[in-house]
Amino acid sequence: MVLSDNVATRQVIGCLMLNPLLFLEYSDLYPTDFDNKVARICFINIKNLYDNGATKLSPIEVDQEISQYSNSVAIYNSGNGLDLLKEAYEFATPNNFELYYNRLKKYSLLRRLHKNGYDISKYYKENVDIDDPKLEVELQKNFDEATLEEILNNVEGNFNLIREEFLRGKNNQGNPAEGILELIDELQQAPNMGPSLEGKIFSSACRGARAGCFYLKSSSSGTGKTRTSVFDACKLAYPVRWCHEKQCFTRDITNEGEEVQPKKVLFIVTEMDKEELQTIMLAYLSGVNEDHILTGHYEDGELNRVRYAAQIIRTYKDYFFIEEISEPDLTNVQATIKKYATINEIEYVFNPKRV
Numbered sequence: 001m002v003l004s005d006n007v008a009t010r011q012v013i014g015c016l017m018l019n020p021l022l023f024l025e026y027s028d029l030y031p032t033d034f035d036n037k038v039a040r041i042c043f044i045n046i047k048n049l050y051d052n053g054a055t056k057l058s059p060i061e062v063d064q065e066i067s068q069y070s071n072s073v074a075i076y077n078s079g080n081g082l083d084l085l086k087e088a089y090e091f092a093t094p095n096n097f098e099l100y101y102n103r104l105k106k107y108s109l110l111r112r113l114h115k116n117g118y119d120i121s122k123y124y125k126e127n128v129d130i131d132d133p134k135l136e137v138e139l140q141k142n143f144d145e146a147t148l149e150e151i152l153n154n155v156e157g158n159f160n161l162i163r164e165e166f167l168r169g170k171n172n173q174g175n176p177a178e179g180i181l182e183l184i185d186e187l188q189q190a191p192n193m194g195p196s197l198e199g200k201i202f203s204s205a206c207r208g209a210r211a212g213c214f215y216l217k218s219s220s221s222g223t224g225k226t227r228t229s230v231f232d233a234c235k236l237a238y239p240v241r242w243c244h245e246k247q248c249f250t251r252d253i254t255n256e257g258e259e260v261q262p263k264k265v266l267f268i269v270t271e272m273d274k275e276e277l278q279t280i281m282l283a284y285l286s287g288v289n290e291d292h293i294l295t296g297h298y299e300d301g302e303l304n305r306v307r308y309a310a311q312i313i314r315t316y317k318d319y320f321f322i323e324e325i326s327e328p329d330l331t332n333v334q335a336t337i338k339k340y341a342t343i344n345e346i347e348y349v350f351n352p353k354r355v
Contacts, residue, residue, distance in 0.1 A: 003111045003124060004035045010084065011100035013042050014092025017057040017085070020050035026101055033108040038079035041072045042088075059085035102148075109148055119158045123151065153331045160331075226272060226352040230280045233350045236263040237320040240312050242287035242305060249308060262319045266340045268333065268351040269324050277322060278313075285309035321346060 012029070016022055023029070029047075034040040045065045049057055063082050067073055113120050123143045125135070146154075234241070239260045243250040252260035269277065283290035286309035288302045298306070313320070321344060323336050333351065340346045 003107050003114065005100075005103050005107055006036075008100040008103040008107070009034060009036060009039045010088040011092060011096065012104050013039060013046070013085070014088035014090075015094050015097045015100075016043070016046050016050075017059065017062060017089050018092055018094055020046065020054050020057060022097060023047065023050050028105075029101070030108075032112075033104055035107075035111060036079075037075055038081045038084055041066060041076050042081060042085055045069075045072075059089050105148060106143065106146070106151065109151060110143075113151075113155060118155050120151075120155065122154055149327070149332060152335070153329070156331050156335050160334075226269075227280055229350045229352040230267070230277060231284050233265045233267050233320065233348070234281055234284050236348055237265045238262065238285060238312050238316050241285045242309070244287055249305075249312075262316050263348055264319050264321075264344060264346040266321045266323060266337065266344075266346040266349045268328070268336060268349065269322060270326065270328050270352075273324070274322055281313060281320075282306050282309050285312055318344075 029043070031040045031044050034043055042062060045062055046057060049062065049065055054061075059082060062085055066076050066081065110120050110124055114124065123139055123146065125139065239252040239262050240249055242248070254260055267277070279290055279293050282288070282293055286302070286305040288298070288306050288309075292298050292302055293306060321340055323340070325332055325336060328351075337346075337349055340349075
């Protein structure tokens, strides 16, 4: 069993020649997706021609483009590159492009995971015994039925099993009498309070956004759970917003009179796109009715307030992150949070989801 598919490689190359505009929809195709050096050279030059305005290509045009680059042409010629282009062009079936694109990307992912030492034994094993056709059929079936996300979830799940095995028992809470007096002193010095959330009553009831705490808002569909979650996230990430009472933009101040510092927030969405969130954020920060933003019909001074709110978002662009997960489950949500926690150092996570 090999981690590549020559048919998928040729089909993708051929379809991209017939219709380079496929790059618009499939922008995540990269040279590293092709393990064959000749196919990789062909892909790179097809992409170059597309970037320069090509809307349809022939094998000869791509061949002429490659001939300009001395470093590539030797590998290309020794691997019968023109024959590959002609065959790919002749047998390409654009109606099946997505099928072959998915196969190409899955093999590319497995190669990357295998190279980095991850366990991909559910989909691939080196040196499969030729006398064990049942195993080979099983591996191929697992590969064919899996999506990219499912493959990554499987790898993440295997890692979590190992993590659980080696960290089990490391989080014992101990005797409740241990450290009890020290806890009282600590809370006197640093009360267990988090940054304020939107709504004085709600924020007071839960003592703000306390680190390490899980808050669950529950209500019927259509009552604004996502919207109020956006408000809470904005309250943490953006310390400047419109004040209706003062009729100006104000900066949040602590009880001690110091400026409130922004907190890094991750907002995971499953049912909304980024543009829908952006208008809610603009409305919250500017104090302008969202309908006015959506229709473009503003009352006196409102457009300037919305533009200023946009500038607030730009100023604090490193404090609010949006991640869309179309089919959330425990594994991929955990993986997303871990990624942003380690790379972007996010402190708070919001995940409004219809249950």
